[in-house]
Amino acid sequence: MAADNSFDVVSEYDEQELKNALDQTRREIATRYDFRDATAEIKEEKGELIIRVDGDLRLKALRDILESKSVKRGIDLRTYDWGKAEAAGGDTLRVHVKLRKGLDDVAAKKIAKFIRDTFPKVKTQIQGEAVRVTGKSRDELQEVMTSLKDLDVERPLQFENYR
Known part of the structure; x- marks a missing residue:
């Protein structure tokens, strides 16, 4: 597994x-x-x-x-x-x-909804000022990252703790 x-x-x-x-x-x-x-x-x-x-x-x-x-x-x-x-x-x-530091509720919900709608196999979880994205395939997570770079959010996005 x-x-x-x-x-x-x-x-x-x-x-x-x-x-x-x-x-x-x-x-x-x-x-x-x-x-x-x-x-x-x-x-x-x-x-x-x-x-x-x-x-x-x-x-x-x-x-x-x-x-x-x-x-x-x-x-x-x-x-x-x-x-x-x-x-x-x-x-x-x-x-x-x-x-601007950290994701506020509106931006976090927008990111989570975008990921849920676009990538059904990937799970999201809002954790304070960050959004945790979880999935089985590393390739799909890479696709999520590239699509989030094009998403119109009013703040810069970074990706951390890639495991």
Whole structure:
């Protein structure tokens, strides 16, 4: 009797690479001419970034810099959940950027339903912020992984604990 094979579908980012991308962004902002004598701050708090800038143009430029540094560091752009710009006093704007980590209930249920509908021989189980996928055939699990890469979920997906 063959043992079942399994893997976990998770959504995570490398925190050290995020810190490196933020440091590179801060360094570039400090040296760029269009940010000279301007307010441009990035604060890291638990699970989010708080960005404070002088105006919309600088906000767009800072976002472009942060996203380009993140891509170079291997951080998926779907990790960032950009909020709306709000007035922060003194002609500055504040933006709260939530960092998506883990699968919420909606995304986990969407993934589980997609797998159940597409691959009837594979079982799914939602375990907190991950989805465990179990099946007898390794080839079928590989097919599940490739089809999940094309699934439109608002967060990056990784596959762990492949056994």
